Amino acid sequence: MNIPLMDLKAQYRSIREEVLKAVEGVLEGGRYILGPEVKALEEEVAALCGAAHGVGVANGTDALVLTLDALGIGPGDEVITTPFTFFATAESISRVGATPVFVDIDPGTFNLDVSKIKEGITPRTKAILPVHIFGQPADMDEVTAIAREHGLWVIEDACQAIGAEYRGRKVGSLGHAACFSFFPTKNLGGYGDGGMVVTDDESLARKLRSLRVHGRTPESKYVNTRIGYNSRLDELQAAVLRVKLRRLEKWNEARRRKARLYSELLRDVPVEPPVEAADRTHIYHLYVIQTEERDALLAHLKRHGIASGVYYPIPLHLQEVYRSLGYGEGSLPRAETAAKRTLALPLYPEMPEEAVRRVAEVVRRFFEGG
Template structure:
C-alpha cells in the first residue's frame, strides 16, 4: 500500500516554532506567571494589531469567545440571532447558552456561506444579531451583509474560528463586525497546543465587559469585587507564548494554503468534482479544502482504502441536530443537500505538490469507478 496521505500534519509547523516556544516557556518558568501577565498581554496586543482592531481579549476557547461576545452585547433571553445552518455546532450552541434563540438561515450553493438574501429571509422583529460564519476560512460578502444588518438594526458578530488571516477587500476577518471570534484549537491555521480563543473588537467598552466576564465578572483593578455575572474563561500564558511564536509565520502559511487550494482547483477544472467557491472580493485562509462529490461516503471510503485521509465538515446541518430541531422553522435545502456531498481534502501549509497531485489522481480514479458502477 502507498504511503498514507494525512488529512492534517501539525508536526512541520510545530518544528518551525519549536525554538521560539521553548524560549517563551523558559521565560514563563522563571516568572511563574502562568495565568494572565505579560505573555497574554503581548499576544493580545499582537493579535489585535494583526486583525486591524484596537482590542483583543484572550479567552479559553472559540465557543466561549462567541458566548462572551453575545453576553457582552446584552443579547440573551427574548432575542433571536441569525445563524447559518452550515457551520460547526458551537455557533448555534453559544446562542442557546447565552439564553437567546437561533434563527437558522440557508446558504449560497456556491460558497456555502450566508448571503444577504438568506439573512433577510431569516430576520424577524425579535432578531437582534447575526453571526456571520467564515466557513472553511472563506469570507462572504461582508459589505452587503453589513448593509442588511444595519438596515434591520442587527449587531454583526464574525465567527472567524476558521479564518485566521482571511480578508474582505483588504479588511481582516474579525475587524468588520462589532466583534470577531476566534478559536486557536491546535488544528486551526493559528493553533495553540491546547484549547484557546480570542475576541477582537474596536469597541473598548465591549472589550472591557468581556475582560470582566471572562474573570468571574470582576471589577477592573479588584480581585474580590464583582460587577457582572461572569465565568472562568481565560487564555493561559503557556498558550499565549505558543501563539506569539506562531503568529509571525501565519501569513506565509496562509499563502501556502492558497497555493495548495489553487492546485486542487486546477486539477478538478474538467471533472465532476466541484470545489467550494470563494466570494469575489475575499481572500480566503483555506483552513479546509472542501469539494462536493456525488456518493460522498463511498468516495471517502475508497480514498481511505487508497491511503488518502479526508474529513467531512459537516455531515449534519445545525438545524437537523437533535438539540436544535425545535428551533428549525422549515427545510433549508442548500445546506441539507451540501451536507451529503462535502468532502474535505488534505490541507496544511507543508503539503507537497506531488502529494496533492496524488490526492487528485486518486479522487479522479475513484469518481471514474463510481461512474462505471452507476451504469452497471
C-alpha cells in the first residue's frame, strides 16, 4: 500500500461534478476578475471567521505583505514573529522593508512562546505576527494583551488554520487582521494560488482593496492614490473555493478524527504526538510528531511506500538570507530542536482508516527494529 502525505485527487473526485458546474458558470458568465464569485467568497469567509470584511488577494504571501503595507509598516520598523514556520511569514515582513524579530516557540504546540515576546519589543516594534502553526491557534489572549500594553498591531498568520477555534472564537477574529492561504494543499485549497485578508477594520479593508489593484480608487481605475500591487483572487478560484468551503467543517472534523486515531495507535510508541491545547480546536493541517530519530524514521517510511514531510528543516533565524540579523546556532534552541525532530505523517480527510493504521504500524515496527 503506497500512502501519500496528502491526496488532492481523492478530494477532487468527491466533488467533481459540483466543481465543474461552478467553473462552467464562471466561464459562461464572462466575469473573470473580481466578479460575483470573489465577492461572495469574501463574505462567506468573513462570516465563517466572525469578521466584518474579507479581501481576496492572489496568495497567502500577498495577504501578509498587503496587510503590513496597509498598516503603514515599513523601513525602520520591526515585527515580532516565530522562527518556526514557512519562509513567507518573515519574507513578507522583509518585503515591506521592515525587520523580522524572532522569538522562540513553545516546545509542545510549536507556536510562538508568549512569555518571550516582551524580550523582543523595542521602540521600533510595530506589530506582532503570530502563526497558527499546523492548524492550532497561538495563545492569542496573551498576544493581544501584550499588544495593547505596547500599542502594537496584531496580524494573524492563519494560512494553515482556517476553521480552527481559540476559546470559542474562530481564527480570523482574534487580531486586527488575519491572513489566509488557499494554496492547493491547505485545508481549504484551490486549484492554483489564492489568499484572503479578513478584518473588522473598515478603513483597513478599503486600503487593502485599493492596494490589490495598483492603489486605485474605487471610483475610477485610472485614479491612483497609493503605490499598490497586482494581487487579485481569480474568479475561477473563488468559484472552486466556494464549493469546498461548504464542506470545510466536515473535512476538518475528518482530519481531527484521524489525528485522534493516530495518537491512540502511537500511544505506547516512543514518539511525541501533537499537543492539542484544551481551550482550542486544532484542525490538523499537518499531523506532526517528534522523535530524535526523525531522519531514520523518514527513510524507513519511504522504504515502505509511505510519504512523510519535514516542516521545517531550517528555522528562519538560521536561513542564509537572515544571517545579517545576528542570530546564531543556539540562539533560539526550541525552534532549532523542533527543526531536527519533527515529522509530518500522512493525513487528509479522505484517508482510509486502514491507511492510518498501516502508517502507525510501520512507525511502531521501526522502533521495534522491524
